[in-house]
Amino acid sequence: MNKIYNPKPETWSSILERPTKTVDDIEATVKEIFKEVQKKGDLAVAKYTSLFDGASIEKLEVSKAEIEMAIASISSELKEAIQLAKTNIKKFHSAQKTNRVVVETIEGVNCWQEKRPIQKIGLYIPGGTAPLFSTVLMLAVPAKIAGCNEIVLCSPPDKSGNINPAILYAANLCGVTKILKVGGIQAIAAMTFGTETIPKVYKIFGPGNQFVTVAKQLATQFGVAIDMPAGPSELLIVADDTAVPAFVASDLLSQAEHGADSQVILVSTSKKLIDAVETEIQIQMDLLPRKNIAEKAIANSKLIFVENDTIALELINEYGPEHFIICSEFDDFYSNGVHNAGSIFIGNYTPESAGDYASGTNHTLPTNGYAKNYSGVNLDSFTKAMTFQKITKKGIQNIGKAIEIMAEAEGLQAHKNAVTLRLKAIENEK
Amino acid sequence: MNKIYNPKPETWSSILERPTKTVDDIEATVKEIFKEVQKKGDLAVAKYTSLFDGASIEKLEVSKAEIEMAIASISSELKEAIQLAKTNIKKFHSAQKTNRVVVETIEGVNCWQEKRPIQKIGLYIPGGTAPLFSTVLMLAVPAKIAGCNEIVLCSPPDKSGNINPAILYAANLCGVTKILKVGGIQAIAAMTFGTETIPKVYKIFGPGNQFVTVAKQLATQFGVAIDMPAGPSELLIVADDTAVPAFVASDLLSQAEHGADSQVILVSTSKKLIDAVETEIQIQMDLLPRKNIAEKAIANSKLIFVENDTIALELINEYGPEHFIICSEFDDFYSNGVHNAGSIFIGNYTPESAGDYASGTNHTLPTNGYAKNYSGVNLDSFTKAMTFQKITKKGIQNIGKAIEIMAEAEGLQAHKNAVTLRLKAIENEK
Structure with missing residues (x-):
């Protein structure tokens, strides 16, 4: 295991680098x-x-x-x-x-979104x-x-x-x-x-x-x-002295057994906790049937000590973990401040395996830093958002002039014409 | 313009084919x-x-x-x-x-989703x-x-x-x-x-x-x-005798002026309407500054007559248009039945240009048949859905056994162990 103390921000990207794919x-x-x-x-x-x-x-x-x-x-x-x-x-x-999201944006212009x-x-x-x-x-x-x-x-x-x-x-x-x-x-x-x-x-x-x-x-x-581009599974845990070292170790190992290329990272403001987790990992690992796999992933794992929780949060957002476990006195600070993570597990009795199997959340999640720009699988992943609009005569009179001016300014005369024809028709009815 | 009467379903895919990209x-x-x-x-x-x-x-x-x-x-x-x-x-x-979507899926297992x-x-x-x-x-x-x-x-x-x-x-x-x-x-x-x-x-x-x-x-x-893969812009209009030919023509032309490769399709249950629109297009096109571009797109456009609205809807869902205008007596039938379309415009006073500029809906939409699997740009396009969970001792006792059994059956012992350790710790507290 690699223990890293107080890494400078300019080294984060190399410390947190994922294995390159060929x-x-x-x-x-x-x-x-x-x-x-x-x-x-x-x-x-x-x-x-x-x-x-x-x-x-x-x-x-x-x-x-x-x-x-x-x-x-x-x-x-x-x-x-x-x-x-x-x-x-x-x-x-x-x-x-x-x-259905229904909005009459201006009188006579009825827009709605449906999935x-x-x-x-x-x-x-x-x-x-x-x-x-x-x-x-x-x-x-x-x-x-x-x-x-x-x-x-x-x-x-x-x-x-x-x-x-x-x-x-x-x-x-x-x-x-x-x-x-x-x-x-x-x-x-x-x-x-x-x-x-x-x-x-x-x-x-x-x-x-x-x-x-x-x-x-x-x-x-x-x-x-x-659904999303995929990479090896990953887990980042932030933990302090309120965490239980044996639990933290078991979570890191449950990630490590996925594959030799699994990413396992512990970030902590407590050197004591880091050492205790390290010891626990050794004890628990020996008992695993997939020990061979876990051992390789653990060898590449990182135990990172940082000075304070603000730095920890910054580093976590830079990494964007697929799974993010928070065992900290300041769990609200982390859960409110995290921008980039797939699924977040809070507290000592919330192991990642809960979300992997039975708590109800989805386990198909963005890896490889994709938590910065992709959602995990959720209900919306199986739908498309479609928009609808129905405009009355009054409605097209309300927005018609704006459309004409904008279409003209973009040099799209036929777009303008589609409105002009309708406005004239309404005018002629009078 | 290509007028096609009663095309057989097995020919739809070739009739509706988009220009191939190199x-x-x-x-x-x-x-x-x-x-x-x-x-x-x-x-x-x-x-x-x-x-x-x-x-x-x-x-x-x-x-x-x-x-x-x-x-x-x-x-x-x-x-x-x-x-x-x-x-x-x-x-x-x-x-x-x-x-925030908050669910206690079982007592002590609190899950939520946030964007x-x-x-x-x-x-x-x-x-x-x-x-x-x-x-x-x-x-x-x-x-x-x-x-x-x-x-x-x-x-x-x-x-x-x-x-x-x-x-x-x-x-x-x-x-x-x-x-x-x-x-x-x-x-x-x-x-x-x-x-x-x-x-x-x-x-x-x-x-x-x-x-x-x-x-x-x-x-x-x-x-x-x-946001999404892109292709040339496209418009499909379904119209019957309740439509105004001049309006329909103006909408087809506003699409056609985008580029020579724009896709313009009219589907109708009325031959009379098709003929009237054809005449109107010729009249209006001559007045356009981008006539050269529009002419090319119109030359490739399709005016398709079908026997009834059920067939029309099937054909439309097969195509999956980016923009879909409905000028039909049976507009509810179409708006309820359409599975695949980016943005839907309903009625004679709802030109596509309204959605292009000022009605409030987004104009960044899936082309090239991507309406079958992609949303147009909407608020969610700028967010990621993240899930959170916080499990109490009672909660992990409620779902722990199920996790252990499932992890074991998948051969992932460390996943099981992360739960077993916690259950034992709770047991030992008693």
Whole structure:
């Protein structure tokens, strides 16, 4: 672990630097697979599924029988846990619904804004060692609340051609309309162009490795929107002597076990706390099944001592963490002052895992400093804001002259003319 | 004009096809300029300003004296028009403010969502024949309401090194914090990386030609967000015999004068209306100063007759127009049923120019079919939704077991451990 005392502001950006990605190497591969899927559809998908996942899939779509089997295989304990999480996620995201915003800006000029669902969306759920069924809840529950018509889910099959049953169970529970056994670049390409079996969608959500991330970025060049650009997961904790070192250590480790490239940072005004956390990390780490992964991330982690809370807050806003835990006497100072963070966890009994699974907030959050300019996934991510206006004769008389003058000044005579014609018609009626 | 009767659904996508862009040719140029601006800063900016704009600029930042001069040069008539537009835009966008969303999802688990301003934003305003000061209002007014700290505006200088006074006037009126004489690719690159004079921003807004569009897309690869991908402007009108042919023609022409590549479509259930509009277009077009441009766009326009309103609505949703005017007996049917459109104008006295300038709605809207997955610019475009949570001992006891079970099932032991430690600590207190 790297302990850093009182770093000067001019060194912050290098201390807080994220691991650089080598996107260029991957891009060529991604482009090639996109081209092939666009041209050959399911055939290309099958080829790459065989190549990358080592699975030969006859039917890409998961059948009802497979879903039934998955449901039967899940313990009632896990079912209950998922149900509790789903209930909380539903409550929190339902509360984000907004009413139609209606304003008569001037007499006779009625404007309103409405949010309408994106009709077709795609969810990508990675396979691999950790079957992220929790992400299914985080994406499908708000999609359903928003009213998205078509919810397509892609997840890579294992070598025997199956998707993890917990993923199937969650997808079925949350009303996903179609589940497909396809992963990686080929899944993103298929949802971008559509194939015989896999529907084209308007927006793609969900995490993935760097291949998936680059594929999602490429998808945007073909008219598909994405939830956000992704990078390795990250956590920054600010803690003082009111924090419990063992809890802080456990939170840092829960972030570290995600991957060797996970970002783990502790900022503190207490050297004592920093040392205590360091000791606790060593104790707890030894007991972890994913110790190998966590160890690498912890080796790159930073424990940063700063003189006071004002400096700490500045440094945190400069970093813009995905997850931000506040265990401080001055928690209001931090929660009111933070500009850039995805999700904020306040107090000793608010571990990041709460938000990862069951408190109700979303866990699909901006990493890599994107908390400065992107929202985490929320209900609005599944809708578009549309504006409407209806103007009466009186209304166009009220704003008509201003439009004519402005259009004229911009050199757009036809814009002016559209108003002039109407004003004259009203005049002639008299 | 192309009149099409009863096109079959399988031909819609080819009939409604947008002009293809040749992004590949441009990309290399854009990448090169980005590299140079990143490395050489202001020096590179000056080089390309001289090359592309033919202007030699000593001071990139517009001075107070220049702003004073611009203010003095604007007629009081135009000032009043701008003020009226600004007032309406402010009213409509202020109404979009949302309160903190607070939910106790289960006893002791307090979650809330808050929107906080993006701290640094950049506005791009094109120069050229039409000085789009109206776009300054559309971007700077909501940015100010949202509370963005730093609002940087870039606009290309003319050959004598000046920005159009109406743009300066509007920027100053709306509280833009810094105005810079720089346009094109070099402006987008400068706001992406920052130079000695031009601040790096977190999100870039505004229209531009295809060079600017590609530059904005490239900017996203360097961590900058953008308002939306852009394409040529478009308008679709649905009209029946309750419409006034001269009004419909004037709206189609106001779209057509934007550029030769503008998209202009009329959908109607009345052949009589289609013919009448066709005649009116010819009459009105001859009087336009931008007739040359409008003529080209009109030559590519489509007048589509369909059997009934249900088919019309399907076709409209398939197209997803940026601007959608409804002049129909069944306006509610259309306004309730439209899924995909940027801004909707209802009735004979609601020309698109109203929304372009002064009604209060935003005119920065998704083109190119992006109405299927993107919002037009609105108050939320200048904020990020952040989530917060604070969990009590009782709260973590309520959801702790569910988290433990789910984390275990995903193979993430450290996530489970962060909860187990806390539950044990509470247990031990008893």
